[in-house]
Amino acid sequence: MPCFTQSLDVLVTANLITPGSVQVHTFSHTHAEVMSDLSIPIRPDTPLTDIRLANLDLLVICGGLRSPRAVPAWLSSLLGRLAKLPMALGGLWNGAWYLGKAGLLDGYRCTIHPEQRTAxxxxxxxxxxxxxxxVFDGDRLTAATPAGAFRMMLKWLETCAGRTLANAVAEVLDYDRTRLRGTHASHLHGPLREAILLMESNLEDPLDLDQLAHYAGLSRRQMERLFRHKLSTSPQKHYLHLRMIEARRLIQNSNLSIVEAALACGFVSSSHFSRTYHALFGHPPSRELRHDL
Known part of the structure; x- marks a missing residue:
């Protein structure tokens, strides 16, 4: 269930950010409700025999620790037919087991939960x-854990819908990791972490680079080198990215007007804000989806 919800949340969130960016269907063998391994029912929305199966870009088999490993003939037959179509096949947790038993992982790398790895x-x-x-290997995608399922679907989203949307989804669902994008927190240089925290704490009245460097205990050149080496960007671009992400959150989740959201994130020119917003998110702030408050 955690693998299923992690991967599904990526796609649903993508549609919240950019409506219509992906279409999602859930299937079961008989189109009947399925009881997950956490005793939470899942209600499929599309019959497994639906003609739209042939139009899928990706079909993912989701298994769990307590899922039976016997592979029914109907599933092997279905997967064999789908493997001949121009679509990717994926497996979550022990989903690779069903693909492997159907002979659809021969010559591929894959991953599966450690409980079934040897088998x-x-x-x-x-x-x-x-x-x-x-593991991504051609048109086979497999993940062994919930965190792996999240990363698998993010990577697939980036492939089919672009890096901008994938990054936006990650910003929403994995904030703690993306706020220090490009490196693991344990590998961050102390002053670099301090500079990022200073940026996050000063979105409405942005600090200039000399101030950031001074408060972080760096020279301006040292700070620029650290950002370039650790985050593959400049301090200016990273600061701008943080401010734009916060502006989008305010537009989506508050009653502030677009101008008020821009001002709250340090933008004094509405035209500059709109151009930058469009360049980062692919649409102007006036078209941003506002969640009901």
Missing amino acids: LCEQAPGTQVSFDTV
């Missing part, structure tokens, strides 16, 4: 089973 190696010897939590 899959024995049952599908033509498959290279990885210890990684997420």
Whole structure:
């Protein structure tokens, strides 16, 4: 269930940010309600025999620790037919088991939850089973954990809908990680972390680079080198990105006008704000989806 919801949340959030960017369907064998391994019912919205199966870009098999490993003939037959179509096939948790048993992972790298790793190696010897939590290999996508499922779907979203939308989804759903994008927090230089925290604390009245460097205990050149080396960007661009992300949150989740949201994030020119917003998110702030308050 956590793998299912993590991957589904990426797609649903993508549609909240950019309506209509992806279409999502859930299937079960008989189109009947399915009880998840956490005893939470899942209600499919599309019959598995629906003609739209042939139009999918990606079909993901979701299994769990307590899912039976017996592969029914109907599933193997269906997967065999789908593998001949121009679509990707994926597996979550032990979803790779069903793909492997159907012979659809031969010659591919994949991953599966550690509980089934050895068994899959024995049952599908033509498959290279990885210890990684997420594996992309051509048109086969597999994830072994909920975190892996999240990353798998983000990467797929980036491939089919663009990096801008994928990054926007990550900003919403994985804020703690994306706020320090490009490196692990444990590898951040102390003054660099301090500079980022200063940026986040001063969105309405942005500090200039000399002030940021001074308060972080760096020279301006040292700070620019750190940002370039650790985050592959400049301090100016990172600061602007943080302010735009906060402006979008305010537009989506508050009653502030667009001008008020822009001012709250340090933009004094509405035209500059609108141009920058459009360049980052692919649409002007006037078209941003506002959540009901």
